[in-house]
Amino acid sequence: MPLHHAPQRDERPLSVNPFLGPANPIGDMTQAPPKHRMPDGPMAPTTAYQLVHDELMLDGNARLNLATFVTTWMEPEAGLLMAECRDKNMIDKDEYPRTAELERRCVSMLADLWHAPDPSAVVGCSTTGSSEACMLAGMALKHRWSGRNADRYPSKDARPNLVMGVNVQVCWEKFCTFWEVEARQVPMEGDRFHLDPRAAAEMCDENTIGVVGVMGSTFDGSYEPVADLCAALDELQERTGLDVPVHVDGASGAMVAPFLDEDLVWDFRLPRVASINTSGHKYGLVYPGVGWALWRDADALPEELVFRVNYLGGDMPTFALNFSRPGAQVVAQYYSFLRLGRDGYRAVQQASRDVAGGLAGRIAELGDFRLLTRGDELPVFAFTTAPGVTAFDVFDVSRRMRENGWLVPAYTFPANREDLSVLRVVCRNGFSEDLADLFVEDLTRLLPELRQQPQPLVRDKNAATGFHH
């Protein structure tokens, strides 16, 4: 979310279609409303609607946004339920006990899906998205660590740190900055674009509050090896006595792997995994913004972080950064779980993975590109230009594809692969085989022009796609 500065005062008012102004004596608008100052008086709702609606037409088409992981299509029935619940505040558990109950059921379903050994011991909550969930999980890790180190923290010798791959989503850097935790990042190396378990274990010391494993990486859609990470930390414990918990950031993968990679062990089956988050609004298949954070048991979530709200005359524990939050997304999450069930989720995620695999293959066949991932973990793949392609780069491709309405981010990798720039395609429900065909057709049509460029044309790489993790 950009932090908006008040723009330079633009004295020009909004331009008003005569249908809304002089040609509409009933609407009675005699003066065009200002842009950056609240108008002095009211206007008819139809007029206000039309003005806002028209301005929004220049937004990109969400369904063609291959940059976002976030759900861009839900069934009309889900939209209906969300509209019915748009006035419900999630925090008002006492006033909306059934919404609170649906939240509780979602937590139970996720605990079961993620193989909690004792689902009744699991503590969990809905959040605004994975970012909030990660903040909460990080806070729990920090409090557990500070509780264990009460004799030496705070002191200048005990600065808490969190170990992660350099590929983590920006929310982890935010967590470390906001909560004064040192971020220890394992760099990329060669063709390894995510965390290396051994290198992560080596970075741990007595001030490590935890290690983050990502299922899967925002940069290229690959799953991090969470089981190997836990094994490396088991080995560290045997050697040094350090007992470092793991948080799994399953923003996308925690709603893909349980359906498509059932034998992959990454979740509460691993005793070292203390907590897991996911974005309900990504492969959880709900419109933005809902996320989930679950802790294995009450020990993993220090009691002093829990606040109590009134609930049916009693009190209900809550853990959140916000107080007020929309209830509609939680209801929509429950709808999706109920509507699809495990088989339905499997079918939806498999379709996305099939589209990703097929599209990745066809892009590789064009000859101008090299795949870094194939969309066989998250239905997401990253690719770069093939060796020997010098006339254009990924930033040119991103810019030119936008002319056809496709939003495909191009960005440079972090340490130690700053030399590598990629395009990333996120295949979500609603991005069909047919749309993928159109994508390849547009890319194929573009290539002869790109090949004739004297050199890559995009100078300001950061501005090229406006992409931020």
Ligand SMILES: Cc1ncc(COP(=O)(O)O)c(C=O)c1O
């Ligand atoms: C791995 C990972 N973690 C956290 C986030 C942040 O999630 P949200 O957008 O739900 O706040 C993302 C978003 O893409 C992500 O990919």
